[in-house]
Amino acid sequence: MKKLLLLAAGLALAAPAATAQTTAATPSAATPISAGQRKAAEDLLAATDSEKNLTATIDRMLASQLEQNPGMKVVEPEMRAYLTKYMSWQSMKEDMVQLYAREFTEKELKELTKFYQTPTGRKTITKMPQLMAAGMEIGQKRMQEHLPELQQAIAEKMKTQAPGGEVK
Incomplete structure (x- = not known):
């Protein structure tokens, strides 16, 4: 059960990174976005094949975890159902549109979309999942x-701790 929880936590933390390339904090819902900015964010996410890449990344992560923990194979259907429910493109699209629309101006979103439509941009999209996995x-x-x-640093620190967390 502990391994299942670790697997779920790992997948939950890693999957959003597949599409969100920014490192900013969660955007505030109070910041309104314009219709043009929203459309530009949707266009960018479509141009970067975000849906396809998110699905492929989740599949790769799950396969990797199951390969590392073969005993977890028995719960693969439950893990897939969970990931489909909470991490699929359909469940995350609106949040991703909001994220990109708040992090980039409409002009920047359009420039990014234009780049991703170039041969170098298309190559970047194709290579990014492999690069992220390798990274x-x-x-x-x-x-x-x-x-x-x-482990040694933790063991040494624990030796100096009294019961209850106080330093000796």
Whole structure:
């Protein structure tokens, strides 16, 4: 059960990164967006194949997690149902439109869309899921390689802690 919760948490945290390329905080619902800005955001998300890329990223992440934890295969249908309900393009589209419309001006959105319609932009869209997956693998490898360092630091810190969290 603990592995299932970790898998769900990992998927929930990683999936939005597949389409949201900004690192800004969650936009405020109080900030109104214009109809033109909304349309420009929708056009950008369509030009970047956001729906297709989000679906492919979720599929890859789930397959990777199931490969790493074969015992979780039995709950794959439940995980897919959960991801479809909460992480699918249909469930996230409006939030993504709002996010992009608040982070970029209408002019910027149109410029981005224009770029993604160029050969270099199309190549970027095609390569981005592979690059993101490879980047995540690099990060995971680096974390695993240096995990003993973190474990040692935590163990040393815990030795100095009294019961209840006070420093000795």
